[in-house]
Amino acid sequence: MRFPAFSRAFWWIVVGCGLFFVAVVTRLPLLHHAFALDDFKIIVANDFLVSARNALILFDPRYLFHPYPIICGARPITVFSLLVDYHFWHLNPFGYHLSNIIIHALNTVMVFVGAGLCAKRFAAHYTHGQRWILALTAGCVFCFHPLQTEAVAIASFRGDLLSTFFSLSAVGLFITVFGGLIRARIIIGFVVSAGCLIFGLLSKETAVTVPLVMIMAVLFSRGKFPPRAVIRFSFVCVAIAITYLFVFWRIRIEYPLASSAYPTLVGIQSPLSSFAGYINIVINAWIHHWAVIVAPWHLSVDYQMLIPDSIQFGRLFVAGGIVIILAGILRRTRSKLLSFGIGWFIITYLPVSNIIPLINTVNDRYLYLPMVGIALVVGVMAAQLYALRPSIAIAAAAGLIGWYGVATFSRQPVFATDYALYAAAVARSPENIRVRYNRGISLMVHNDFANALTEFSQVMRLNPRYKRPLVVRSIIDCYREQGIAVPAKFEGN
Secondary structure (H helix, E strand, O other): OOOOOOOHHHHHHHHHHHHHHHHHOOHHHHHHHOOOHHHHHHHOOOOOOHHHHHHHHHHHHHHOOOOOOOOOOHHHHHHHHHHHHHHHOOOOOOHHHHHHHHHHHHHHHHHHHHHHHHHHHOOOOOHHHHEEEEEEEEHHHHHHHHHHHHHHHHHHHHHHHHHHHHHHHHHHHHHHHHOOOOOOOHHHHHHHHHHHHHHHHHHHHHHHHHHHHHHHHHHHHHHOHHHHHHHHHHHHHHHHHHHHHHHOOOOOOOOHHHHOOOOOOOOOOOOOOHHHHHHHHHHHHHHHHHHHHHHHOOOOOOEEEEOOOOOOHHHHHHHHHHHHHHHHHHHHOOHHHHHHHHHHHHHHHHHHHHOOOOOOOOHHHHHHHHHHHHHHHHHHHHHHHHHHHHHHHHHHHHHHHHHHHHHHHHHHHHHHHHHHHHHHHHHHHHHHHHHHHHOOOOOHHHHHHHHHHHHHHHHHOOOOOOOOHHHHHHHHHHHHHHOOOOOOOOOOO
């Protein structure tokens, strides 16, 4: 009996579907999780999601110039997706988590397919086996790296998932159509790719770096792209990004950077309080993010950073060393694909690098889009090792992915409830004021007023000024709920 011979495209589709299935199955425990973190503000207490007719506001052109007071309103595509979920699931977290899992699985498949396209575009000398191990490794690293858990596990972090989906779509379509890998009308590719860019920007502002990634792809192609089409398309994409920032975000900034409270920082009041403090924040964020990429075993939903008011020269040398290593690789490597992966990470990391200070200085979810570049780099390393020692390359890739999978699976229960999440965060960082305060609130919800009082007392010890009216009010409530007389020092506050 002879079996039919299938094309290579068929097997790419089959493996892609299999990868989608695996990505969904390994995240199934999240379906039973409750709402946590920002879910209460963005979903549970968000009256805008109640009426489906409010979707008309998001798609009204006037909304771009006259912001409607919507929670998370600067990301209308994200709000629309949550509004759709609310229509079907109301306040059942099952549906919201299911949507996140599906989007993450789609992103995984897109990284897998995109890595194969990039190999065909930037590494034509790769063998069929090298392309396969590169694509599979890249897709699995993106899917299973423990850093990706936060963005998938918290329903309200949908913006990171959607922005990455549309960014991958825009870049992938650009490389495919404009790179000549398929025959299609340039104008169709231009319209769809530009549309994906706009949808990515309206999902989360981190997609603003997509035009730079496209320009990098052009530079690595050395004139193989249609010149006029590429130049025009690049200018249009850059214009879209600039217009988005100055029109859509300029009037949506809700806080002056220099006077905001930065609860995750210790040592200085804000990033702009001093030049040394600003430099220290950028350096510490850079080092922290590289540390959790390479060694993701001490993760948390909230990190506290000690930022002195004088430059930390030791950390400056470490950060400079990382930059020098990356620059050396970019300068000496002959692999355009490796350079493209490193370039992707650096470019997409810029919005979360604290060059423009962020209220949450560092978070795992910030690296969701930059991890595409890291996944591609790991895939290239596996492919190059495969050319020398195929069995060792397969074993090393399988071992790394297996380790990531186990670490991710063991981290998922931490996100089951806000109670478990804050308990783990306090254990990770006992001096973190914000997680102690949030854990105290969570304990009050669970009627554990004795331990809640302990948490609020620790907040007062660490920083008596942090949300003082709310903390004092909570302390008073804890005493009264236990039938204990409120100390005189809290009365009248």
